[in-house]
Amino acid sequence: MPKGHFICHSCSKMVEFSPEERPCEVLSGWLTVAQWKGLGVVEHYNFCSFTCLKKWVDAEVPQVPEVFLRAFEERKRGGNANL
Numbered sequence: 001m002p003k004g005h006f007i008c009h010s011c012s013k014m015v016e017f018s019p020e021e022r023p024c025e026v027l028s029g030w031l032t033v034a035q036w037k038g039l040g041v042v043e044h045y046n047f048c049s050f051t052c053l054k055k056w057v058d059a060e061v062p063q064v065p066e067v068f069l070r071a072f073e074e075r076k077r078g079g080n081a082n083l
């Protein structure tokens with residue numbers, strides 16, 4: 001039987017397991033995210049660490065424009081009109 005493998009969705013690190021090994025042992029410390037995409041459709045993503053999971057999440061989350069954030073900062077400082 002061929003070896004199975006898991007690939008980290010973020011850094012492409014690969015871990016192989018033979019048919020005698022259980023994935024739960026090989027994947028100790030890994031994280032799997034399931035995304036429900038519709039009726040009977042589930043996408044699974046594997047990550048080797050929280051760092052890789054966060055990198056992926058950061059890339060997926062829509063970014064708040066920098067300008068918008070800066071406007072908030074300025075208001076907190078007391079609305080310095082010179083800036």
Ligand SMILES: [Zn+2]
Binds near residue numbers: 048
């Ligand atoms: Zn990784």
